[in-house]
Amino acid sequence: MAAKYEEMKKNKTSKYIIIVGCGGLGSSIAGQLSAAGNNVVVVDRDREAFKKLPPEFSGFTIMTEVIGKSALVDSKIEQAHILIASTDDDNTNIMIAQIAKMIYHVPKVIARVFEPSRMRVYEDLDIETISPTVLAASVVSDSILNEGDVES
Amino acid sequence: MKIIVVGGGMKAYFLAKNLISMGYSVTMINKDKEDALHLAKIDRATVVHGDATLPEILEDAGAHTANVVVALTSSDPDKLVICQTAARLFGVRKTVAIVNDPGNVEVFKTLGIDYVVSTVRTISSLIQQSVGNETIMNLTPVEEGKVMILEVDVNTEDPISGKQLNLFEMPHEAIIGCIIREGKPIIPRGDTTVSSGDRLIILSLPQVQSATLSAIKRKVD
Numbered sequence: 001m002a003a004k005y006e007e008m009k010k011n012k013t014s015k016y017i018i019i020v021g022c023g024g025l026g027s028s029i030a031g032q033l034s035a036a037g038n039n040v041v042v043v044d045r046d047r048e049a050f051k052k053l054p055p056e057f058s059g060f061t062i063m064t065e066v067i068g069k070s071a072l073v074d075s076k077i078e079q080a081h082i083l084i085a086s087t088d089d090d091n092t093n094i095m096i097a098q099i100a101k102m103i104y105h106v107p108k109v110i111a112r113v114f115e116p117s118r119m120r121v122y123e124d125l126d127i128e129t130i131s132p133t134v135l136a137a138s139v140v141s142d143s144i145l146n147e148g149d150v151e152s
Numbered sequence: 153m154k155i156i157v158v159g160g161g162m163k164a165y166f167l168a169k170n171l172i173s174m175g176y177s178v179t180m181i182n183k184d185k186e187d188a189l190h191l192a193k194i195d196r197a198t199v200v201h202g203d204a205t206l207p208e209i210l211e212d213a214g215a216h217t218a219n220v221v222v223a224l225t226s227s228d229p230d231k232l233v234i235c236q237t238a239a240r241l242f243g244v245r246k247t248v249a250i251v252n253d254p255g256n257v258e259v260f261k262t263l264g265i266d267y268v269v270s271t272v273r274t275i276s277s278l279i280q281q282s283v284g285n286e287t288i289m290n291l292t293p294v295e296e297g298k299v300m301i302l303e304v305d306v307n308t309e310d311p312i313s314g315k316q317l318n319l320f321e322m323p324h325e326a327i328i329g330c331i332i333r334e335g336k337p338i339i340p341r342g343d344t345t346v347s348s349g350d351r352l353i354i355l356s357l358p359q360v361q362s363a364t365l366s367a368i369k370r371k372v373d
Contacts, residue, residue, distance in 0.1 A: 066253060068228070068253055068255060068256065068259075069255050069256070069259050070255055089227075089229065090205070090233075091205050091227065091229035091230045091232065091233040092227075092229040094229065094232070094233055095228070095229040095232050095233070095259075096229075098232075098263055099259060099263075102262060102263060103259070103262055115206065117206055117207050117208060118205065118206065118207070118233065118237075120207060120241060121207070121233075121236055121237045121240050121241055122236075
């Protein structure tokens with residue numbers, strides 16, 4: 001594995017990306033970023049979850065009993081350029097994102113948070129959040145409003 | 153003083169009862185409806201049914217006026233979010249979390265939780281320190297086991313029995329802080345003499361605990 005990291009460092013355009021949570025979102029992002037030439041590591045508690053990874057994924061998978069700091073250390077978080085927290089649990093994503101940002105100073109940290117009201121607490125932290133609820137709502141309302149424009 | 157206790161099932165039940173009997177005002181929050189109904193049977197307790205990791209539920213529980221929030225839920229990430237929301241959105245001064253994963257003690261402290269307790273660490277150190285030491289009546293770890301409080305009863309055959317303290321050799325990292333003699337506490341000075349029947353309350357660093365004990369007590373094989 002060490003040789004692989006060295007290779008990655010030489011290739012400046014490639015980034016080291018950790019994705020925590022290999023569900024629908026995590027596995028799709030892993031496939032896309034891996035196909036784009038990045039070094040991607042995916043972490044999950046469930047070995048079965050890695051079956052969701054698409055064929056274009058060529059990175060590593062790490063299975064862990066507990067999603068927490070030690071799993072991040074195992075995935076060499078101190079070398080990561082980007083961390084994406086995409087488990088199915090909002091609070092786990094919030095915790096992982098904070099460990100990445102506040103303890104390991106990962107430059108770019110993104111967390112998926114379903115429940116928008118939880119985000120008020122973390123607005124001042126340098127963590128990007130994606131709320132599928134908010135995204136879906138705006139897509140639906142845009143679609144309806146645009147349709148209205150066409151009719152009128 | 154108002155305390156909010158989140159999650160915890162029977163632990164919350166007994167904690168709340170205890171705190172109420174000490175005169176605190178207690179509000180409990182529980183996600184599980186059955187648990188919430190059970191907790192509501194406690195006299196003078198307020199119970200909110202809901203997910204305390206959502207700001208609106210903490211608000212319903214009156215987090216604005218709470219002095220302390222204690223997180224006892226089963227998931228560590230939930231505890232973190234509850235304590236951070238309480239402190240950041242509602243200005244709660246003291247947040248307490250009882251964590252499952254001992255590795256989270258440092259994580260939680262770094263992320264601003266005021267008081268983090270690991271039951272695993274506390275119990276492990278209790279077992280480690282007390283197994284084979286039947287002579288210790290009580291052992292209390294302080295600050296995650298960085299300091300230990302030992303209670304030891306003195307018998308006639310023990311080396312310390314009948315000794316004046318300033319003439320008695322024991323490790324420097326331990327001190328006899330109090331002697332309970334016939335039910336009364338004595339704060340010992342150098343000229344105090346220990347006698348059989350005394351209970352010694354000793355403050356000790358864990359690394360000299362066994363050396364301290366072997367200085368005080370007769371060897372038991």
